[in-house]
Amino acid sequence: MGTSKWLKDRVAIVGMGWTPFGEHFQWDYTDLLKLAAADAMADAGIGREEISAAWLGTAFPDAGVYRGRSGMDLAESLALFDVPITRLSNYCATGAEAIRGGINSLLSGESNAVLVAGVEKLRDRAPQESIVKMMVETGHPYYQKGFTAAGTFATYARRHMKEFSLTREDLAMVSVKNHLHGSMNPKAHHRKEITVEQVLSSPMVADPLSVMDSCPTTDGAAVLILVRAEDAHRYKGTPIFFKGMGMSVSTGWDLPFFDDRCNFLSFRATQVAAQRAYQEADIQDPIREIDLAEVHDCFSIVELLTYEDLGFCAQGEARNFLKSGATTRDGEIPVNVSGGLLSCGHPVGATGVRMVCEIVEHLRGQAGPRQISGAKTGLTHNIGGPGAIASVLILGMEANL
């Protein structure tokens, strides 16, 4: 060890809560935030007066209900006043960014206990409306050609099919695995097992990705309470520690097409973020050292690419790695035992925070029927935009200071 680290073992998660994910017409944005925050604060045994700052991750206020544009929406929802509350958005890494904001504030000495929230309310408006609006109003050439998220990631799937003989059945197996996992998660949006045949026969979105290769549009919120490691003993329950984090922005809308480092076979953002997180956490061999992972399966292909980008297997080997059963819940490195985005759904700002809640439950040994027994180290991963923005977090048990 020797050298001093930015993050390793210096920040603890002492409270967490997340709402059921789904289509929640009965709850508005504020309700979702209140429910998750109440759970997280009760979990930590912390009062509002102890929270010295907060971060709010909401990616698309304008695609939904115009809430979450500023920290004010958190202040008013939780009656948390007279402290700084920051709103962030960074596509699908929004939740992870909120966590990073809280971490840096604790480590800089600005704050002593922080609340980190991810919230997204997407079902109150037809998503098509906002996509069409963006296409028409941005005037961006790819948007105008209907270059949506599914379209972006479909190009990666096509390229993997060409280079590595990936098949639609391979893709479907990701969704089958994650829906099997999700059937055990009472908070998942979709809680039914599905078959490869169902995936293959579901309507096509962007060839080769069908509806069942794609995560649903979902409402939800997730909240964490963070403190510096030395303060963790003051709060209820078993604290979980950050071991490493990496963030990277590695491309933009134009670049996949004009950057000769982008070959549509991998996400450099994930690779760079993982490298940083592993270095910070002193991880040499992720497969052996990580007990479970929540990765960004917004589309089935993305989970497969992520196995490779995180170094779980070599490039081109993801399909065989999946087929080996290594990433099912009784495998070598269970991936998305929550059900992932495919089954839990993807309230964008909430997802990165929800993943951390899932890992915390397992490390605490409180994950009930879906507990991965003896889990001591977990990883979360997000990738957002056109494969542009990635976050990797590593969580573990009692700090070895």
Place this chain on the structure above:
Amino acid sequence: MGTSKWLKDRVAIVGMGWTPFGEHFQWDYTDLLKLAAADAMADAGIGREEISAAWLGTAFPDAGVYRGRSGMDLAESLALFDVPITRLSNYCATGAEAIRGGINSLLSGESNAVLVAGVEKLRDRAPQESIVKMMVETGHPYYQKGFTAAGTFATYARRHMKEFSLTREDLAMVSVKNHLHGSMNPKAHHRKEITVEQVLSSPMVADPLSVMDSCPTTDGAAVLILVRAEDAHRYKGTPIFFKGMGMSVSTGWDLPFFDDRCNFLSFRATQVAAQRAYQEADIQDPIREIDLAEVHDCFSIVELLTYEDLGFCAQGEARNFLKSGATTRDGEIPVNVSGGLLSCGHPVGATGVRMVCEIVEHLRGQAGPRQISGAKTGLTHNIGGPGAIASVLILGMEANL
């Protein structure tokens, strides 16, 4: 001193740049960002490869051109890849939040040199369109009654008129002062002197605030390069140091009307933020210890309220304080010698960063014809939302470590 501080003398500004503010149909969002960043990087003498993280403040991507939703827009504009880039928004405190993100990252040890940008492109679409859209689509009762920014702040002006005999002439004098100052600023949106009569006869927006009591809708960008104090000597020019910062969220859309602490006479958010900033900076007597201030004059009334909330004068005394000439450029504490928002314009995300650029120029003695001679300590202030979110920053000379 004795007690250790979060911020005081620990972070330095080594580079700054801001574009002319105005109606820039010739430059898009990306152009504005490039221009400001190129100036800031040249000012610091820093290369892209030395920047280890960046923050992008844009408050309303959807009110303008759909740029600035994520850090990707900064990455692609500046070809700054493989580092974390975070987008934040917090109404009119957006720029100050971007600065705070960079500060916390440096002080936590995550980064060694950071780029902080504020950008807003508001003239490409009629602003009425986005306000009407918000009114109709949010369904928020105040929005639906046309409860806009001008309407919100007009209620404060009315209350001051009733309680302290404030007149429309007093309000107009704020705008006259700031336009006089702005006439000396080649980067201001409006660069002409105006008269009290012109303000009084300009069209009414929300009684008693007229068009000339209101800041214009403006395009612009501003960028800072920050490093830890001990690294400042590696860069070109005179470093300027952060002495204190306070942020606070103290109310929400509903609360001014239902919170008995809100009497429409002051902004608690500003008071709390100022208290924190003064404490951090060891400021006892702001009038004597601060040499110039850039405060948030989005409407004339807000500058007057801010004199009181920052402790420059007692409650109800702002009009007399203004009339005494204390806040003109040859007064005791010159306020908005840049021309303020009333004259420079208010590209929302850029404003908080632009204010810091202005202070840096004066502290370096490089403000040309509008130099406040011998300035050693400066203050910036923003207030956003319905008086909800405030930031106060204190900047000074060489650290006295």
